[in-house]
């Protein structure tokens with residue numbers, strides 16, 4: 001079935017996209033206004049796109065009148081922290097998505113631990129096994145959305161999830177991260193995996209030849 005985006009209103013395009021582009025990693029963004037008020041919220045229009053520099057992107061929707069606190073804070077301070085969401089903190093992540101007033105510190109409201117960052121002012125969430133300290137790289141307007149590109153300045157990873165600090169080997173399974181699926185409330189665990197090594201052209205040719213035998 002073909003869905004022609006020229007004929008679809010934005011809401012329907014959104015429904016199709018979030019139903020099919022799954023699972024999406026969740027950026028649990030901690031930001032701060034110029035007075036120091038802390039804000040946290042999840043964003044699943046999110047991924048990393050390069051490593052030199054390491055740049056990540058977050059798609060921020062228009063939200064309430066005046067815009068979402070996350071975007072307003074990022075525009076003001078030019079710094080933020082992206083934490084990854086483990087299953088053990090999924091309910092607290094969901095609590096930080098409540099449409100609170102700007103005066104509410106969602107980290108405290110959800111009973112989370114704010115730990116100091118090293119290179120940026122906003123704190124990181126202690127319950128998250130991975131936190132990336134970021135400065136704004138670029139802001140790109142896409143219709144009513146803003147794509148926030150963030151340059152990662154430093155990464156915190158819980159000690160028990162680091163297998164070999166010399167080689168930068170992380171125990172990805174132990175992170176226990178979740179991703180966002182379809183609809184307003186579906187999520188996926190990262191416990192169901194399979195391994196499929198990459199192939200050289202020679203290995204591919206050998207595989208093809210074997211299949212043709």
Ligand SMILES: Cc1cc2nc3c(=O)[nH]c(=O)nc-3n(C[C@H](O)[C@H](O)[C@H](O)COP(=O)(O)O)c2cc1C
Nearest residue numbers: 041042043044045059060061068069070097098099
């Ligand atoms: C798992 C999850 C993912 C979300 N992803 C996005 C997103 O990618 N973009 C967006 O604009 N809002 C997203 N939201 C909604 C925001 O988290 C929500 O509007 C929040 O209240 C914004 O808070 P803020 O005003 O403090 O930034 C998501 C909500 C949840 C629960």
